[in-house]
Amino acid sequence: MTFLQLRRLCLSLPGVEERETWGEATFRVRDKIFVIGSPEGKRVSVKASLDDQAGLVEMDPSTFAVSAYTGRYGWVTVTLKTVGPELMHRLVAAAWKRTAARRAVAQYEASATASKPAAEPRSAGPGARSRAGSPRPRKPRSSR
DSSP, rough: OOOOHHHHHHTTSEEEEEEETTEEEEEETTTEEEEETTOSEEEEEEEEHHHHHHHHHHHHHTTTEEOOGGGGGTTTTEEEEEEEOOHHHHOOOOOOOSSSSSHHHHHHHHHHHHHHHHOOOOOOOOTOOTTTOOOSSOOOOOOO
């Protein structure tokens, strides 16, 4: 993954702005940073939980490391050259969700769910009758 691809990914999320801070490009939502890195750099720092950070570093220490200064809060340093685009997308989306307003996250997840194709309905099996439109569950009839 390149920094340009990362930039496009971050800016595709709702309410995100890019701002230069400390000589680095920062990506923010609600004026809070969730990704920071340099366009010329090989690594970026991404906001994560401490559990996610530990799992990522354990999974692939050549790609992930505890970020300097902010690592104690869960931030993880990601080597762009070796991280897969799908994993980076998940990391950035999770970082955005940790930072964005709850309402924005709910709207984002609802739109993501609505854009996915609907799954095929499962059949209840042979001989099963549809209860679509039934106002309430039927009670078994007593035999007299």
